[in-house]
Amino acid sequence: MGSNRDVESDSQLPGNAKVSSFFRYNSPLVQIILIGLVCFCCPGMFNALSGMGGGGQVDHTASNNALTALYTTFAVFGILGGGIYNILGPHRTLFVGCSTYVLYAGSFLYYNHYHHQAVAIVAGALLGVGAGLLWSAQGAIMTSYPPVNRKGTYISIFWSIFNMGGVIGGLIPFILNYNRTTAVSVNDGTYIGFMCFMSAGTILSLAILPPGKVVRDDGTKCTKILYSNVYTESWEILKLFLNWKMLLMVPAAWASNFFYTYQFNNVNGTLFTLRTRGLNNVFYWGAQMVGSIGIGYIMDFSFKSRRKRGIFGIAVVGLLATAIWAGALANQLKYKQKDPSPNLDFKNSGSHFAGPFVLYFSFGLLDAMFQSMVYWVIGALADDSEILSRYTGFYKGVQSAGAAVAWQFDTHKVSFMSQLIVNWVLTTVSYPLLFLLVLLAVKEENKTEEEPTKQVAAAADKGFAH
Template sequence: MGTTGNEEYSATQNAKTTSRFRYNSPLIQVVLIGLVCFCCPGMFNALSGMGGGGQVNSTASNNALTALYTTFAVFGILGGGIYNILGPHLTLFAGCSTYVLYAGSFLYYNHHQHQLFAIVAGAVLGIGAGLLWAAEGAIMTSYPPENRKGSYISIFWSIFNMGGVVGGLIPFILNYNRGDRAVTVNDGTYIGFMVFMSVGAVLSLSILPASKVVRDDGSRCTSVLYSNVYTECLEIAKLFYNWKMLLIVPAAWSSNFFYTYQFNHVNKTQFNLRTRGFNNVFYWGAQMLGSVGIGYVMDFSFRSRRKRGVVGIAVVALLASAIWGGALANQIRRKPGEILDFKHSHSRYAGPFVLYFSFGLLDAMFQSMVYWVIGALANDSEILSRYAGFYKGIQSAGAAVAWQIDNRNVSSTNQLIINWVLTTVSYPLLFLLVVLAVKEDKDAEEDSAKQVAPSSVQDAFFH
């Protein structure tokens, strides 16, 4: 007896659903890299988000972060080439391992108040972060299907930032009963971070190389298995006069630059320790909402890919203007020296809290938007790993400068204005890049088909 049309349709849909949950499917690999980043940079973000690394004096943290982002700037750019040579396992595991050392250095600082270990650990973490984020960028921009890159980026960003949510709960819970007496976090906070980071390092070994990842239509993500040192050095050098990368520079520079202001001049200076942990739960939770929202706009708002890109950039630009305007209003109204607590300062707490929440929303939308643009410039993992590495390198150079600006006691208002100007300058350049360089979905898929020979999903499952 033959199957009915409905049964055939149901069988087809079930097959598609099953294929998405293959271990070597883009979705599962994106979820896995999200979990890795949940454990490592997610916990690092929670640690940084407390302001001063959870210490009363920000000097050690600022110097450690300057060292971190200085080496990150170099290895972020080199990271794409290293990833192309070593593949995901060695690149990710080496990168993740350095996060544990960094959290441990603040555990040491809690007892000895010697910042040298923290600075050295920061420099080592910069190397590791360059490797991890170059690998993450290559995976996020090349593994997903062309018409779902925004959605996959939002899935990754949500999982990753859940790490910040959980990481915010750690200092909030462990320091809750200390109330206003607490000026630095306790040892258990740093140990909790180290445990999660160690799990992330082990989990990184589960990521498959691009050549073994197969999309639902049977196409592989790339035809390139390994590169060589000479080729990578040459291709990385070319990035510095690639007009597409030059248009991304202002967005890359500003995208971590604003953390210094948000963490040290909003969260750290306006709230007590337990409230900073509480705020971070919502800051990183807002990132999840922001990434999902902008992912929908970039993938589904219009049929035209270019139009989706332009609209997405416009949405972020308008939201950013409103949030930075709110930050300026908060800066003008705030009372010098006033420290707020979420339980005892309800009327004065609401405004700064909403501002900090909005900063989290903006960060996710801004960075997801830039990743979407980068992912729309090419299809091949080898090319996109270099693009992502360049983005992270420039981003980290900006962050290194920002942390030292803060060490030079530049006023909060001046830092706010610098951030507002930097992000505003980036939007028209991204508009131009989308209009000139982003291909429509059909053209991009044809290019991808020329680069990558399709293979059987069923056969690839057993590889």
């Protein structure tokens, strides 16, 4: 969209004056914190709900079908979300997206009493639409607002705040169901607690500023958006499917939510008592905070060269993932799908609890490092909010398509071992492709900072900008 390129030259304040006050409302840091808090309240609580296995229900069928509907519509609206964000801007996109999370939690409150799957499935489909909008907007904000040389740090700040939602969300079922050690569904108060947080996040989404109003500390502005139109965005989204950069990212995108089904349902939901599942989630999402900070440091500070930092970060995640999936294999060999649930409890199971608990904690660590790494790579491909909204939308769309398939794997009783192997293979295949993407597409920071406008325009001429 040529009109956006025209305003790039106006992206700096007069005289290149530096802006004081680190915690200005219109600073990238404050805006990243705000979008982190929005995701803390909405997808953070959703993650805690899903992490209990079966949405907190003994029978996973309703949750699996609702999540399949969710990720099917998410796959479509994740890809379309970048274009919708470019048309509507952050306020309307985020508000509509967040409101669907409240409906989803409410559908399980309803299911607790009436056991009608249809309500949960419809709510899941609507949440897929909303999540596509929210995550496309979030991706554009997180990858385009920060300074070029601190994207890893800002991604880790967002990821830490967002996953604190999972920590708090894990405490809700742990506290409210502490005395319920048998395999039962969570109580109404658990779902009501989730709904309260999600409602707060919906309101808070209105505080996010559009990129044209965000000013970095060196005086530069984030990309202005002269709001797009349906025809332009439709064409640009279609071009993503022929974009070699996006094609190299497909395996990583597909794998990045595929493993949730195995981790949530077949490890946490199968091996542990109800109250222990809630406690496990506290540590799972806490591990995500640790993982995001660690990989953020590597991606920003490990080497002077931006490309070397990317390659090193991918190597670290790849080696860690191999060790964790090997541990998962060792754990999986101890039980099968048809075995009665071991009902491991943090108070009563002693040393038998330790190994599976450490494995589940490690899954959280790996998830944050893997996804933060991918977001860093996306953010290194461009600095334009308009382009990055489409890139992140494409990533979330493919990610959600993979998740929709994964939840049906569990519904159709695909063996636990088969699910583990598929997850291990998918993540392993993605690393060499990400290596190649970093080598071919990531520019060094000094080049990006010197001539951002010329590079974007040149890439557009060659057909690579989108």
